[in-house]
Amino acid sequence: MNNKVINGFTTAWKGLSLTIRHLFASNAKRKVIPASDNNYFKQLEGTNTIQYPKQSIPVPEVGRYQLDVEIDDCIVCDLCAKICPVSCIDIESIKATEVIGQTSDGSKKMLYAAKFDIDMAKCMYCGLCTIVCPTECIVMTNQYDRTVFELSDLTYKFSDMTAEEAAEKQALLDKQLAEKQAAKLAAMKQKEGGV
Amino acid sequence: MSFYLTYFAIGIGLFAFSAVFALVGVYAERKVSAFIQDRLGPTETGKFGMLQTLADGLKLIQKELIVPAAADKLLFIMAPAIIFIAVYMGFAAMPWGPGLVPTSLNLGLYYIFAIISIETLGILMAGWGSNNKYSILGSMRSVAQIISYEIPAGFAIISVVMIAQSLNMQTIATQQGILSTESVKFFGFWDVSKTGGIFAWNIFRAPHLLIAFVIYFIASLAESNRAPFDIPEAESELVAGFHTEYTGMRFAFVFFSEYSMMFLVSMISVVLFLGAWNTPLPNIGAVHLADWTTGNGWGIIWILIKSLTLVGIQMWIRWTLPRLRVDQLMNLCWKVLTPLAFACMLISGIWRIVLM
Numbered sequence: 001m002n003n004k005v006i007n008g009f010t011t012a013w014k015g016l017s018l019t020i021r022h023l024f025a026s027n028a029k030r031k032v033i034p035a036s037d038n039n040y041f042k043q044l045e046g047t048n049t050i051q052y053p054k055q056s057i058p059v060p061e062v063g064r065y066q067l068d069v070e071i072d073d074c075i076v077c078d079l080c081a082k083i084c085p086v087s088c089i090d091i092e093s094i095k096a097t098e099v100i101g102q103t104s105d106g107s108k109k110m111l112y113a114a115k116f117d118i119d120m121a122k123c124m125y126c127g128l129c130t131i132v133c134p135t136e137c138i139v140m141t142n143q144y145d146r147t148v149f150e151l152s153d154l155t156y157k158f159s160d161m162t163a164e165e166a167a168e169k170q171a172l173l174d175k176q177l178a179e180k181q182a183a184k185l186a187a188m189k190q191k192e193g194g195v
Numbered sequence: 196m197s198f199y200l201t202y203f204a205i206g207i208g209l210f211a212f213s214a215v216f217a218l219v220g221v222y223a224e225r226k227v228s229a230f231i232q233d234r235l236g237p238t239e240t241g242k243f244g245m246l247q248t249l250a251d252g253l254k255l256i257q258k259e260l261i262v263p264a265a266a267d268k269l270l271f272i273m274a275p276a277i278i279f280i281a282v283y284m285g286f287a288a289m290p291w292g293p294g295l296v297p298t299s300l301n302l303g304l305y306y307i308f309a310i311i312s313i314e315t316l317g318i319l320m321a322g323w324g325s326n327n328k329y330s331i332l333g334s335m336r337s338v339a340q341i342i343s344y345e346i347p348a349g350f351a352i353i354s355v356v357m358i359a360q361s362l363n364m365q366t367i368a369t370q371q372g373i374l375s376t377e378s379v380k381f382f383g384f385w386d387v388s389k390t391g392g393i394f395a396w397n398i399f400r401a402p403h404l405l406i407a408f409v410i411y412f413i414a415s416l417a418e419s420n421r422a423p424f425d426i427p428e429a430e431s432e433l434v435a436g437f438h439t440e441y442t443g444m445r446f447a448f449v450f451f452s453e454y455s456m457m458f459l460v461s462m463i464s465v466v467l468f469l470g471a472w473n474t475p476l477p478n479i480g481a482v483h484l485a486d487w488t489t490g491n492g493w494g495i496i497w498i499l500i501k502s503l504t505l506v507g508i509q510m511w512i513r514w515t516l517p518r519l520r521v522d523q524l525m526n527l528c529w530k531v532l533t534p535l536a537f538a539c540m541l542i543s544g545i546w547r548i549v550l551m
Contacts, residue, residue, distance in 0.1 A: 005531070012516060019231045019515040049235045 034058040063142030064127055067118050069158040073103040073137035076111035080129035080138050088122035089129060091115060094169050097176045103135045114166040116158040121151060205297050209286045217454040218248045224510050231514045258443035263326060266440065270324030275441065275448040278317035282452045284310045285459045290365045292472050292494025293374055303364040304352060307463065308345075311418070314456070315341045318427070318437050321449070325440040333436025336521065337427030341418050343528045348414035350536035351407040354543040355397055355467045358404065358551070368466050371395050372473030373485045383550040391485035392477025396470035401550075403542040408468040410536050412505070415460035417524070419453065422513035426521060461505035465498060469505075472498045 030047050032055045033040060050057060059065075081089040092115035101109045129138050148154055161169075222237070222245065229236030237244030262268055288303035290296040300306055315338050322334020359367045369375055373391035381387045382402060387394045398405045417424035428436035438449045465471060472494030476484035488497075519527070 015515045016511065019511065022233055023227065023230045023511070025233075047230075047235055048233045051235070051238070 030055070032057060034060075036060075059142050059144065061142055063144065064125065064140040065144035066120060066141055066146065067123060067129070067156070068139055068141045068143075069116060069118070070137045070139075071113060071116060071158050071160050073105070073135045074113055074116065074158075075103060075107050075109050075135055076113045076116075077134060079132045079134065083128045083132045085126060085128065086122050086124050088119040088124075090117040090119070094166060095173050096169070097172050103137070105135055107135055112161060112166070112169050113159045114161055114169075117155050118158065119155045120146070121154040209297065210283065213283060213286065213451070213455040213458070216458050217451045218252065220454040220457065220506065221248045221251070221450075223507075224513075227507070227510045228514045231511075252447065255443055255447040260445060261440075261442045263440050265326045267324040267326060270320040271440070272324075272445075274317050274321035274324055275445040275452075276317075277320060278314050279448045279452040279455070281310055281313035281317060282455045282459055284313075286455075288364050289459070289462055290368045290466060290471060290494075291498060292491035293369070293489065295472075295491050295494060296365045299363060299365050301361075301363045304356065304362045304367070304467075307364070307459075308349065308352065311456075311459070312341070312345065314452070321441070322437040325437070327440055329433045329435075330437050330439050333427045333433045333439070337420060337437060339521075340420070340424060340427065340524060343525060344414040344417035344424075344532075347410050347528060347532035347536040348418060350533070350540050351411040351414065352467060354407045354536070354539040355404060357540065357543040357547055358397065358400060360547075364466055364471075367397075368471030368473070371397055371400075371470040373478070373489060374473075380551070383546065387477075390477045390479075391473065391489075393470070393475040394477055395473065396468065396475075398468045401543070401546050403539045403546070404468060406535060407539040408464065410532050410539065411464055411468070413527075413532060415464060416509060416512065417528070419456040419460050419509075421453075421457065421509055423516040423519050424524060425513075425518055426524065457506050457509055458502060461502040461509065462498065464505060465501040469501050470497075 030050055032050065034057060076091060076093040078091050078093065081087070081091045091113060094112040094114050096110055096112055099108050099110060100112070103109060125140070127140055130136070130140055146154075225247070226236040226244075228234075237247035240247040240250050262271055285307045287297045288300045288307050290299075318334045318337045318341075322330040322332075322337075325331070355367070356362060359370055361367055361370075370377065370379060372395050373389065375388050375395070377388075378386050379388045379395045379400065381394045381399055383400075385394070393399070398408050416422075420427050427433075428438075433439070438446060441449055474485050474488040474493060474497055476488055478485045
């Protein structure tokens with residue numbers, strides 16, 4: 001009985017002295033150091049709170065957070081859209097009538113990207129799209145903080161074509177196709193006529 | 196007719212005091228808990244987040260007062276008022292200075308003890324009226340706890356009353372300093388009526404009163420439903436206990452009364468054990484520290500400092516000790532505190548006859 005009472009008081013005092021030490025130790029502000037720092041997990045003294053918008057833990061430059069597309073380097077091969085497990089990439093392509101340029105690594109661009117949307121609300125950050133991309137134009141950046149007021153704002157639009165331009169290119173392609181078709185028909189007719 | 200105006204002024208003054216204390220108390224509690232847990236607490240509203248509780252209050256005022264469809268409406272609506280009024284009325288007999296007491300009742304202590312018990316009724320009304328199983332469980336626990344803990348608290352108080360021979364809070368307060376008309380002895384052998392200071396406080400008038408103080412302090416934690424005796428609220432098991440269904444100002448009043456209760460029980464233990472409004476500084480030879488620091492203004496300062504220290508200790512305990520189980524709670528009350536309190540009362544009687 002006596003032991004129990006003494007034990008109760010001593011253990012209570014142990015806890016109380018621990019908490020009062022913390023009560024007065026918290027004045028020190030948390031130092032913001034990256035997770036790679038050796039001291040990162042040894043910060044036992046002081047407050048643990050990181051006042052986020054004002055302070056933030058540095059992330060590595062090669063952080064793999066939000067997706068970004070360098071549309072000038074894109075050959076619109078659609079591989080990223082095909083590999084995406086959650087189908088968050090939506091690409092519409094228009095065939096060009098001729099070679100329209102070169103990417104920075106020398107690949108020929110044969111297609112216009114009329115639409116290149118990535119729905120970051122669906123994205124699961126697996127990074128598969130960045131692996132399959134032949135020209136490495138789709139990459140993950142170290143940007144992780146994006147807040148929007150409209151859900152639709154989370155659909156990132158990377159295509160640099162306006163609707164009119166897309167319509168124009170489509171018309172050109174249709175015209176070329178029609179010409180080809182006409183030429184084909186003419187050739188067939190000639191062949192038939194020749195026989 | 197002017198004395199009616201005085202009554203109103205005192206009533207409004209006490210209400211304003213308990214309102215301001217609740218605001219400061221909630222802020223202090225949040226900061227203390229944050230620092231103990233290595234967090235920062237409120238920081239955004241005002242400098243160091245000092246306007247946080249004011250903002251919370253404004254928010255609560257604007258909220259809708261929801262009455263659950265299945266609630267017992269009358270009980271549900273009346274409960275917060277009864278809980279708050281019971282605590283608020285307790286302040287009526289508390290002395291603040293040598294000549295500063297709202298009502299100098301000769302049954303003051305008895306009155307306070309009785310009026311605080313009304314809070315139990317309010318809590319039971321709140322729990323029953325909510326028609327919610329968690330609320331009724333919380334209020335049943337609260338009632339069981341408060342009624343049980345009133346016994347050790349009561350006997351700890353009686354052991355003081357037997358030494359002081361009065362139920363008047365002001366008389367008990369006066370006895371513990373240089374203004375005392377009868378001789379005050381430090382542990383029964385050294386006459387400190389002229390020395391005053393910390394030596395004349397009740398906890399040093401007899402050694403067992405120190406134990407009585409600890410008993411009363413523990414019991415008062417239970418009576419104000421504070422951790423480690425917060426099983427009536429028990430967030431992790433009962434949502435919020437008896438005030439689960441309350442919204443807006445009704446909730447604010449329940450919360451309000453919890454903080455007023457904290458201050459009231461601290462003030463009672465200060466008046467009974469820690470020298471009330473008397474200074475802790477004794478007269479030493481020609482240096483009349485006690486004479487210089489006694490008066491109405493000093494009285495308010497001393498009683499505030501002492502009570503707020505006890506409130507601080509209550510907060511410190513709340514954020515340190517884990518909640519007791521119901522059986523542990525009853526075990527502590529009936530098998531430890533009650534016998535000890537009885538022993539204190541017995542010693543008080545012998546002390547009074549033999550040594551005073």
